[in-house]
Amino acid sequence: MTPFSLKKKASRFFKKSITKILPLSRRKSLAVWADHRGWMPRRKVLPFMLLNDWADKDPDAFHRFLWSHHLAYARWYEECNEFGNENLRPTRKMLFDDLKACLIQNGVNPEKDVKSVFDVGCSSGFLLRYMETDVFPNATKLEGNDIDGPSILRGEAYLREHGSKIHLINADMSELQSIMNGSKYDVVFCAAVLVYLNETAASEVVLEMMNHCNKIVAIYSIAHPTVDNSKLEHSEIRSSDGVFYHNIDSMIEKAGGKVIYRRWEGSKTYADGQTIYFVFSKPAD
Numbered sequence: 001m002t003p004f005s006l007k008k009k010a011s012r013f014f015k016k017s018i019t020k021i022l023p024l025s026r027r028k029s030l031a032v033w034a035d036h037r038g039w040m041p042r043r044k045v046l047p048f049m050l051l052n053d054w055a056d057k058d059p060d061a062f063h064r065f066l067w068s069h070h071l072a073y074a075r076w077y078e079e080c081n082e083f084g085n086e087n088l089r090p091t092r093k094m095l096f097d098d099l100k101a102c103l104i105q106n107g108v109n110p111e112k113d114v115k116s117v118f119d120v121g122c123s124s125g126f127l128l129r130y131m132e133t134d135v136f137p138n139a140t141k142l143e144g145n146d147i148d149g150p151s152i153l154r155g156e157a158y159l160r161e162h163g164s165k166i167h168l169i170n171a172d173m174s175e176l177q178s179i180m181n182g183s184k185y186d187v188v189f190c191a192a193v194l195v196y197l198n199e200t201a202a203s204e205v206v207l208e209m210m211n212h213c214n215k216i217v218a219i220y221s222i223a224h225p226t227v228d229n230s231k232l233e234h235s236e237i238r239s240s241d242g243v244f245y246h247n248i249d250s251m252i253e254k255a256g257g258k259v260i261y262r263r264w265e266g267s268k269t270y271a272d273g274q275t276i277y278f279v280f281s282k283p284a285d
């Protein structure tokens with residue numbers, strides 16, 4: 001037996017026994033406690049080891065728990081996504097290039113005509129900041145929400161220091177209706193966020209995005225590697241990390257919107273390890 005397979009076996013044994021010994025509530029507290037201990041080995045993977053049964057049974061709740069407690073990938077995400085144009089990841093740059101081109105094709109000048117933007121799952125607001133400085137310089141209302149409190153706090157400090165107009169809200173996207181509170185935004189944007197919700201919950205968020213949009217809803221989700229997402233009958237789970245492949249095209253149509261641009265590139269990945277599935281739509285008339 002190689003050291004690698006021994007390690008794998010030990011990890012499987014740990015997962016199985018801890019699940020039997022401790023109830024879920026205790027394991028959740030343990031994951032949070034361990035995360036605050038800088039010296040703890042394998043701090044970032046520990047939540048996956050402690051909570052793997054829950055991740056299988058209820059992926060939505062599991063992801064919500066990790067993001068809202070800033071655990072595991074949430075901590076990594078913050079470290080890897082600094083403010084500043086030079087830090088913009090290639091797939092996000094492509095997303096904004098396509099969005100600008102699509103707006104122009106539809107008679108909207110991104111630099112002049114877009115006055116308001118909402119970013120669902122905005123993290124620290126680093127994409128909103130890029131929109132403020134480089135994409136929609138005429139926008140006076142730039143808002144976003146995120147469930148990850150520490151990222152919002154870090155973002156608010158940065159944005160204050162840089163004289164930004166951006167307003168960040170620490171809230172779950174399932175509360176979008178009350179967060180947006182009857183306001184309509186020219187652009188409603190959501191990148192790499194719906195993947196943490198199951199099909200029903202993601203469809204509800206898409207509906208709220210459509211209901212609160214004037215000009216364009218822009219959604220970026222993960223591409224199914226072999227089937228164009230628009231052909232999926234139902235959302236599927238990616239086994240490596242428990243996130244969802246969705247059919248965003250169909251969610252938009254069910255919400256009464258019209259898809260005006262889409263891009264699906266299957267298993268092709270870019271330098272930031274991400275795949276491409278963009279869907280832009282007009283809201284219902």
Ligand SMILES: C[S@@+](CC[C@H](N)C(=O)[O-])C[C@H]1O[C@@H](n2cnc3c(N)ncnc32)[C@H](O)[C@@H]1O
Pocket residue numbers: 063064067068077081092120121122123124127145146147148151171172173174190191192193196
């Ligand atoms: C992969 S990051 C994407 C961040 C950014 N939109 C981007 O494109 O880089 C996912 C973000 O969604 C947020 N998120 C996950 N579940 C959420 C929920 N239920 N409500 C609000 N935000 C959520 C996370 O906190 C995180 O900031």
